[in-house]
Every structure is written in structure tokens, then in C-alpha cells.
Amino acid sequence: MGITALFNRLSLRSRRIKMELLERYLPLTGKERVLDIGSQVDAQSRQILERFPDKSRITAANLFPEHLDNIRQAYPGITTVQADARKLPFEDKSFDLVYSNAVIEHVGTLDDQARMADEVRRVGKRWFLTTPNKWYPFEFHARMPFVSWLPPKAMHKLTRMWAYNHVRGRYMPGNDFSDVHLLTARQLRRMFPDSLVIKPRVTFWPETLVVVGPVGADGKLVVPPTAAAEPAPSPK
Numbered sequence: 001m002g003i004t005a006l007f008n009r010l011s012l013r014s015r016r017i018k019m020e021l022l023e024r025y026l027p028l029t030g031k032e033r034v035l036d037i038g039s040q041v042d043a044q045s046r047q048i049l050e051r052f053p054d055k056s057r058i059t060a061a062n063l064f065p066e067h068l069d070n071i072r073q074a075y076p077g078i079t080t081v082q083a084d085a086r087k088l089p090f091e092d093k094s095f096d097l098v099y100s101n102a103v104i105e106h107v108g109t110l111d112d113q114a115r116m117a118d119e120v121r122r123v124g125k126r127w128f129l130t131t132p133n134k135w136y137p138f139e140f141h142a143r144m145p146f147v148s149w150l151p152p153k154a155m156h157k158l159t160r161m162w163a164y165n166h167v168r169g170r171y172m173p174g175n176d177f178s179d180v181h182l183l184t185a186r187q188l189r190r191m192f193p194d195s196l197v198i199k200p201r202v203t204f205w206p207e208t209l210v211v212v213g214p215v216g217a218d219g220k221l222v223v224p225p226t227a228a229a230e231p232a233p234s235p236k
Contacts, residue, residue: 007143010202017200018101018210019047022128025196025212025221032096033233034058035123037085037116038103041070048099049075059095059233061088081235086115089235090123096224098124105131106179113183117191121213125224129192129211133199134182136207141180143171148182155180185209196221 022028028051036048039060052058055077062068068080083089085100085107098120107116120127132140132148139148139155143164147155156178163175185197188211195213199206214222 007140010207013202014200014208015047017202018130018208021198021200021210021212022099025198026097026126026128028052028097030054030057032057033094035088035090035095035098036060037088037098037100037120038062038106039071039080040067041074048101049078061085079234083235086112086119088119088123090233091236092122093125094233095124096126098127098129100127100129102130102132104129105182108179109181110187113181113187114191121192121194126222127192127195127211127213131183131188131209131211133206133209134184134187136205139182140207141177142175152181183209 030052031054034048034052034057036058039049039062041049049055049058049060049071055075056079058075059079059081060068060071060075061081061083062071063082063084065082068082071078071080081089085103100120104113104116107113120129134148136148138145142155142159144159144162147158147163150158156176159175159177160173162171162173163177164170165172165175185199188197188209189195192211192213194215195211196215198210198212200208200210212221216222
């Protein structure tokens with residue numbers, strides 16, 4: 001089996017597990033108002049977009065207009081907003097669920113990531129966020145072993161010398177993974193103190209970290225009232 005086929009199989013299994021966790025911890029009725037941060041039309045990101053028959057319930061936020069254009073073409077009816085995850089243009093508790101898949105590792109430094117975490121918790125009544133596990137011994141962006149254990153600058157320097165290029169479909173020099181800043185479970189717990197941090201795995205070690213919240217003082221997930229049939233909120 002080639003490396004691309006292997007990664008595709010692992011990625012598919014990982015996506016299924018994450019959706020199973022979403023259904024287990026935050027079961028959806030289809031009436032929730034959902035914000036999808038970093039939304040894209042691809043195999044990794046489109047799952048939440050496809051779960052709602054009523055697309056008007058979903059607001060897709062992305063920093064890049066081309067991704068929003070693709071979403072509008074693929075899913076008519078979805079509200080699209082160009083927005084920075086570190087400063088979202090919505091009122092407090094505007095959404096029944098804030099969903100974000102593999103985005104927080106791309107927004108910048110630890111301070112930037114903490115700002116995104118604060119925004120997720122500010123605008124959402126509940127949240128479900130995923131990110132690769134820094135301590136997994138294989139880095140999936142660069143497809144290199146152990147590089148994620150290095151300080152970010154060292155990782156970025158090494159992967160510029162040699163790493164997997166997703167556009168070319170092969171290993172080569174000259175890659176730019178400078179936007180990748182992986183997180184540990186401990187760092188996520190600090191950023192999301194009122195949340196569960198779950199460690200699902202496909203192989204021998206958790207590849208992904210999942211943040212689900214909020215939890216109450218008893219450590220159990222807070223169950224909000226049933227979502228009302230209202231349209232998705234508009235930006236400020």
C-alpha cells in the first residue's frame with residue numbers, strides 16, 4: 001500500500017471517530033445554529049456542512065475568500081463570513097454550537113491560539129474543536145516522524161529542507177509549514193478550562209485531540225435548552 005493510500009485510510013477512520021464523538025457528546029437535532037470556523041469544501045472539513053438539511057442554520061467562517069466562494073457554490077443557503085478566528089464578528093452566545101476541525105494549529109502563536117479559544121467560548125453555547133496531537137510521533141502535515149516534538153522554529157526549518165508536498169504528492173525540499181503550531185492536551189486544557197479534552201486514536205497513540213464543552217463544576221457537560229428554530233446570527 002502506498003503512503004498516500006495509507007494516509008487516506010487513516011484520515012477516513014479519524015473523521016468517522018470525530019463524528020462519532022460529536023454525536024455522543026453533543027448530539028444534534030438539525031435545528032441548532034452552528035458556526036463552522038475554518039470551513040472548507042474538502043473531505044476533512046465538509047462533514048458538518050452535510051449534516052444539516054436546512055443549510056440556513058450554518059454560518060461558515062474562513063479567512064480566505066476563495067474557500068467561502070467554494071462553499072457558496074457547493075452548499076447554497078449557507079451563510080458565509082470572512083472572519084479571523086481570533087476576533088469573530090458575532091455577539092456573545094450567538095451559536096448553539098461552534099465547530100472547528102484542525103484550525104487552531106494554524107492561527108499563529110500560543111497567544112493567538114488562546115485568543116481563538118476565548119472567541120470560541122464567547123460566541124458559542126457549546127463547542128467541538130479538533131487539532132492534531134503534538135506528542136504523536138508522526139507529524140501529518142509534513143508527514144515526517146518526530147518533527148512535531150521540536151520547537152516550532154526548528155520544525156519549520158527542518159521541514160523546509162525536506163517534507164511531503166501535498167500539491168505535488170511527493171517528498172521534496174522547499175515546503176512552508178510555518179503556519180503549523182501544534183498543541184498538547186495540557187495546553188488545550190489551559191485554553192479551554194471549562195471543557196473536556198478527549199484523546200481518540202486510530203493507531204497506537206492518540207493522533208488527534210478533541211475539545212468539547214462547556215462542562216459544569218461537576219465536570220459534566222452542560223446541557224443547554226433545546227435550540228429554537230431561528231436563522232443563523234448575522235455578523236456585527
